[in-house]
Amino acid sequence: MTENTDTPAPVRADLRPPGLNADEHTTLLTFLDYLRTCVIAKTDGLPDEDARRPGVASGTSLLWLVRHLTAVELNWFLWAYRGDDVEPWDDDAPSSGDETVAGSVAAYREAIARANEVIVAAADRPDLPGVRSLRPNAEAPSMRWLLVHMIEETGRHAGHADILRELLDGSVGR
Numbered sequence: 001m002t003e004n005t006d007t008p009a010p011v012r013a014d015l016r017p018p019g020l021n022a023d024e025h026t027t028l029l030t031f032l033d034y035l036r037t038c039v040i041a042k043t044d045g046l047p048d049e050d051a052r053r054p055g056v057a058s059g060t061s062l063l064w065l066v067r068h069l070t071a072v073e074l075n076w077f078l079w080a081y082r083g084d085d086v087e088p089w090d091d092d093a094p095s096s097g098d099e100t101v102a103g104s105v106a107a108y109r110e111a112i113a114r115a116n117e118v119i120v121a122a123a124d125r126p127d128l129p130g131v132r133s134l135r136p137n138a139e140a141p142s143m144r145w146l147l148v149h150m151i152e153e154t155g156r157h158a159g160h161a162d163i164l165r166e167l168l169d170g171s172v173g174r
Contacts, residue, residue, distance in 0.1 A: 025123045028147040029116070035154040036112055039069060040105055042161035046168065048100045055164040062164050065157050066104045070111045072153055075134055076146055077115035081122075083131030119143065 126144040
């Protein structure tokens with residue numbers, strides 16, 4: 001049997017989970033930052049057109065995932081937890097259609113930096129509730145709840161990003 005050399009081998013870029021033995025706050029933030037980095041890595045080297053291309057019938061694309069994660073960072077940490085007087089960001093608003101990988105990743109990184117300011121400020125009070133909740137009729141969650149939720153949310157979407165990137169160009173790995 002002859003091997004087909006016309007098809008390039010899938011790119012494998014694997015970011016391994018962090019190894020650390022630290023306090024609860026540091027551990028949670030380190031794992032959240034790891035997952036954020038994994039999502040951003042899925043956009044590396046991808047043309048804008050491909051990043052905007054939906055990979056599934058629901059319309060989810062890599063740039064939509066980055067936009068969604070930007071929204072949840074800002075909405076949970078700034079609007080809900082800290083109580084900033086801004087409208088929650090609507091990630092379901094129609095896209096302009098001209099989003100770029102660079103612009104979307106820059107907005108996500110900015111949201112992460114702003115969220116991390118809030119997280120660090122609450123480091124010694126993980127049980128302290130925020131100002132309000134995004135969940136209807138729910139009490140404002142604690143920073144601990146937010147960090148665990150954002151690890152779950154970002155991890156879930158990092159898996160979606162893995163699949164979308166593999167469908168686009170065969171790249172695999174975390």
